[in-house]
Amino acid sequence: MTDTSSTVNHNIDDNNEQPQKEAANYDEYKELAIQGLWKNNPGLVQLLGLCPLLAVTATVTNAIGLGLATLLVLLCSNITVSAIRHWVPKEIRIPIFVLIIAAFVTCVQLLMNAYTFGLYQSLGIFLPLIVTNCAIIGRAEAYASKQPIKQAAFDGLMMGLGFALVLIVLGAIREILGQGTLFDGANLLLGDWASSLRIEVLELNSDFLLAILPPGAFIVMGFLIAIKNAIDNKIKEKNTINEDKVIERVRVNFDS
């Protein structure tokens, strides 16, 4: 989890160096980044896109592969949706968004089929299932369809990154616990040279199969969410400067 939080800080630092005149923009982007990576993380908070999240995270390689694919689709779909947002009739926007996403997914699918066939196979149906990743359609509907392209693209990037990060963390935990390795099968993603990336983290005389099996995925995910909650609670406790919000009361009387 520390991965994620440090990324947030990193982002903030980057943005801090931007000139003053872009302050408004900077705030907006900062907010988008925080929302995507931490506060409203699609995996941990919104609990969207759980299916691929749990299904393909038995190894880090798979996680990265799917994470990147999702990121790509999310980015493209956000941009497209934002670009055409003025021409889409309200009633049929959802089917249209879905079709746009499906088109991108098909592209990604074909790409991966061509270049990383091993990974394409090990991801199985979860690659086409990116279409139904609620995180993507959710962003398209909730954000991209109402914002200019730039923000939408950034939002897509951050949400996708947030999602990919959760995937990777989950994949890493499960792979370490279950097999004692990291980046096993990286060659599927990056080509043969990458098989040397494989790291033996733990030398276990017997694998902890639970972590790789479905129950383990659920349980590790549960713990991830709990850890996030715990960190949030800690932060909240620190900032308990009680600002007295004034209740703006509205009277019913004189103008009714």
Add this chain to the structure above:
Amino acid sequence: MESIINRINQQKFWSFHGGVHPPEQKTLTNQKPIKPLSLPEQLIIPLQQHIGRQGDLLVQVGDHVLKGQPLTKSTNPMAVPVHAPTSGTITAIKHSVIAHPSGLSELCIFLNVDHQDTWVERTPCNDVATLTNQEIVKKIADAGISGMGGAGFPTHIKVDTKPDINFLIINAAECEPYITADDLLMCEHSESIVDGIKILNKLLNPAFILIGIEDNKPKAIEALKKATAGIEKIHVCVVPTEYPAGGEKQLIQILTGKEIKSGTLPIKEGIIMQNVATCYAISEAILHDTPLIQRVVTVTGQALEKPQNVWALLGTPVHYLLSQCGFDNQGMEKTPVIMGGPMMGFSLPTDTVPVIKTTNCILAPSYKEMPSAFEGNSAEVECIRCGQCADVCPTNLLPQELQWSAKAKDYPQLNKLNLSDCIDCGACAYVCPSHIPLVQYYRIAKAEIRQQQQQELKAEKAKARFEARKQRLEKEKRARELKHKKAAEARKAAMNKATPEATEAKSAVAAALARVKAKKAANQKSPSSSAISAPVETTENQDNKKAQVAAAIARAKAKKQAKPAPEIDAKENAKVEPSNTDSKKAKIAAAVAKAKAKKSQEKAPIQGQEQNQEQTDSLSLADKKANAIAKAKAKALAKKQASSNNDSSTASDLTIASTAESEPAIDEKDAKKAAVIAKAKAKALAKKNKESNTDNKVSEKNTVNVEPRKVQNTSETSTINDTNNISDKDAKKAAIIAKAKAKALAKKKLATQSVSEEKTMHEQEKGAK
């Protein structure tokens, strides 16, 4: 029904679900005769000793009352009277802790006993047959009889003739492990009880009368059987001992096998149940004209040296009963004393609690016999859903699920689980291995559900009223608009005849009115609309109605948002009260002053805008200052009443005088504040000026008038009050205002301290340009 009687004759009964067998402790008291107690020194008689309402007091402190004399009178069918249990003097009528689990106080009559025990005149009746049913019911009601088994439902309502009664069931089960009061009453007074039953028979004419009695009271069974020997209608039904066989629904189920539908009364099935003690009380009341003034109370528990049944006068404090039976605190720091049985009784918070009509037992257990009573709820651990509670529940509920939902305050779920059918018998908590005070959870939940239902009812009512009010306001608004129009026309006509000065004002007014309308059309809620309307009214101050209108304006200003209502109000006021000499005006002025003081610190910007127009075009700094002061004064107006004088030019003197009177600081602060306001105003004005030239013009025209008018206004109002005698009331009001002001000032101080007067004025000047 015949089959039921056949079964009963064979002594074959039904059974209810669940039930427990707590250890019997009846032997502590059931071998000793009922002991008549000596008279205590003081009796505490609560006005309400039953379910329903309390009666109206008939006596006063200091009255001497005789034994059996009614102390309250029932004006409501649900109220029963209480009577003096013995003769004596009433020393107090005040709130005192009553026999209720809450330990709260209710109105009680304190009776100092004179030890004469003099009866009021009684008219015994030897032959019940001579009385009509109505007379009997009335006698029962007058004797103050309410159910003596536990709930305390007024008996006269229950016995008022009803058609088609199949079963009259006399509840003699007395299933609580310690209580023997009914047992002994049956042993010693079975004849009277049967007399009572006969009277009930005459009233209700049931098909059968069943006496349900548990098999652990052999002597009482014997006595009853003997007393009812010749009566065919009456069946003495000996049922197995099991707690809570004495519950109304449980006993009905045991004896007749019938279930009473949830939420309905047994009468729907043609069944009426009465307690034996109630039967005894009825026979006493009818035959001997003795109201309900005493009852048998089992005083028991191993903490007592001589546990026994006693005849206790209603109102006898518990400590008297305990001391009569040799209470020993066993060296414990805290000892529970329980009113009622160990299963359903409640612990008493204090020993001054009096015996009431439903008190059948006072239990002082020793630690050895009832350790859990000493432990409170500390032994509670988590529920493991063992299901023992569900096994013993006489109403077949799921106590453990109820408990979960009750803890989670999930009321819809509780209703789904039929919490309302719980009879509080405590069997579940008795067996719970986790020592969870289940009944307590249910009671809290029930109370909260009841409260919620009441709130829902109230909400519904509130909604209806709110809707009605909205409609009414709508209607009034329309009417007012109409009136407003007419009034405006009338005013126009009047102004045409007025002095040139007034004419000048008139045109301003016309312009202002036009503006008002335009603005209103644009934005009804815009704050500026009232600000503008204010001057409109002010111009009218030249008339006699000045004072009222001034008040109205002030009020309008005080309003946080400008709305049409106050404006209209003002007009209405003006119409209603043309005379200035009404002393009430002072009140209004005072109120206004206060409101201003209060609001100004919060709402400075808005107010500033409002006052803006009057101030903009002030001719000189000095004037402005005067103006500010004058305005501040308006707030403190009421106070000035005492020292006010007619001359308008001395307004400032006035102010200073009045302020000095209350608090020298006020003046200064007010002025400061006004300055701050002016500053805010100046800014807003610059904008405004740009916006409309008309605005400027109007204010310019008004300028000359504004200043003197203000002062005049002040003085006028004070004059009004002067002409009246300054009553006590006024003085009081002034005091109140002063108080309020002081409050407001404290706040203001914080807000405005840093702003200097000069600076403000400078700013103001700028704004004017």
Add this chain to the structure above:
Amino acid sequence: MTDYLLLLVATVLVNNFVLVQFLGLCPFMGVSSRTETAIGMSFATIFVMTVASLLSYLVTTYLLVPLNIEYLTTMSFILVIAVVVQFTEMVVHKTSASLYRLLGIFLPLITTNCAVLGVALLNLRSHHNFFESIIYGFGASVGFSLVLVMFSAMREKLANADVPTPFKGAAIAMITAGLMSLAFMGFTGLVKL
């Protein structure tokens, strides 16, 4: 016949969509806080999934394959599903207002329920024939519904449990799902197809 029955058992229990194959997790987490809602969702999903697997079979066999445009599989499936869902939504809205209210935003979300698309894709992958496709779709949705309803009953019970603060809500639900999945591991090898 036995084959079909075994296929059904296998899809419902052994390869349970939710607990073993990780499909349809979003509604599984989202609509499981109350049993009534879960039951409503179950019926909607059973209907949609059965119909969708049927239609997708038809589309694949009679459109995509003959025309040699299989690369459009994903797109055409999602189109089919979207329409079926939209249709179901309208029907539910008309016939049962309360059910519609309970399902709320989740009905349109069946579109993005990966189980529905998943079942169509898996049908394609395992080369199921027409009846197998329907049974597979039906079985998958029954399996989904079964665990969904059980899970919702458990969550209702858990709502009152004294769960440590960080675990409240989604975390404990996840772990519960994990333990359920653990239990479902017992069905491994039950049916050997």
Add this chain to the structure above:
Amino acid sequence: MAFWIASSPHNHNQQSTSSLMRLVIFAAIPGIIAQWYFFGWGNLIHIGIAMITAMLCEFIVLSLREKRITEQLFDGSALLTAMLIGICLPAFAPWWITVIGTIFAIAIAKHLYGGLGHNPFNPAMTGYVMLLISFPLQMTTWQPPISLMEIELSFSNTLTTIFTGFTIDGYSVEQLRTSIDGVTMATPLDTLKTSITMGLTVSETTQSSVFGEHFAVGWEWVNLAFLLGGIFLISKKAIAWQTPVSFLLSLFLCSLIGYTIVPDSSASTMFHWFSGATMLGAFFILTDPVTGATSAKGRLIVGLLAGLLVYLIRVFGGYPDGVAFAVLLCNMSAPLIDQYTRPRTYGHSKDLS
């Protein structure tokens, strides 16, 4: 002297949860003794390890959650969980298996849900199943009954085997499991399953020495001892009779039907009753009130379901014994069953007008 305020009822039958738990633990003793008699020290050692782990774990969690440690630590529930895990584990399983399983059971299955009374799954079985699917190898190193063992096994030998994997004399677990006739031993259920898969009939299979004279050497007596303990518990009203009765009945019926249809590949009804963890499950695990159904009708249904599941998993499934899985599956369905089997409250009959 002041008065005490307490809620009614003021008396109590003086039973407590911890005494209930103790009763269950005591009732398991005959079974444990039988297990010790037939299979040696292994399970006793595991019970010990599990109990120590459970208490430590419980203590840590309770202090982390700032609960009343003294009362909850000694309420016996953790000990009961530990005992059940210890009984279930294979005798030669390495020590860390027990530790991991117990920690999982106490920390995750029990305390993540808020501790005793809140856990939806039986902690012991959750821990056991987790071990079973995570470490299939270690979890199937069953020990043959002592009477069939080639190497004599003392307490110290067992202890070193559990902690190091070898006896003092250096025999490995595999060697220990090899019986007199040179065959690696498995449990009767396991043996049966394997041989039926290999195409043998039941009667051929039961020739194997592990089955002994009746159903299964040792296992039958262990089960009988648990049955005894169970009957004692029912007589003490510590557990409800409905679950075990309907469970055993259901298992009996299922195996009877199977036996009638295909006698060649189906084990006898009594074999199902008296092998594996049947009796332990029936009286000590399924009856766990926290995770079971609450109403009488619900308990009957849960028992029936469990019997069916055990039979299905034993006969068709991938695992030799299905009790643990069946228990978890029943735990899962219990809340749903509860919702639909609520007893009719007094006064809520449909007949009443």
Add this chain to the structure above:
Amino acid sequence: MTLLIAILVFGLIAALFGALLGYASIRFKVDADPIVEQIDAILPQTQCGQCGYPGCKPYAQAVADGEAINKCAPGGEDTIKKIADLMGVEAEPLDESHEKDNRPKVAFIIEEDCIGCTKCIQACPVDAILGAAKQMHTIIADECTGCDLCVAPCPVDCIEMRVVPETTQNWLWDLNSIPVQQID
């Protein structure tokens, strides 16, 4: 060519489905959602405006349109829970800006201070204040919803909110609150 076929096929499917949906949308038309009424029924009808809306009905409307459900202070947790149930969302704690003291209160006019200005009468959303101009006013406690809207307008501060006293009728079985007294 394939591309053309693809486009053609898709167009065909789309047209077909479009027609189907179009038909369905007419055939299964549903009237407006009565959810606002249902939310309104849950709200306590104090009309206090603490939610930032003038009255309960407007807030109900706002909730239906997506406003936060945790703004009704008089209703408290319970109302929030009910709305959450109705709307199918997670219940959340009461908006922090609201005071926590949720005991039922009613307004009380200190009668000797009242000057009869009728301002409170105008402010009361449920007409629970009786009185005429220049007459002393009084509050019908049973009708008062405890919204405290009448407190601010009072020019002489003579209205205060008083906690409804505990009686045996409305006591909520809080045994811990009973003061225990000495026995002789």
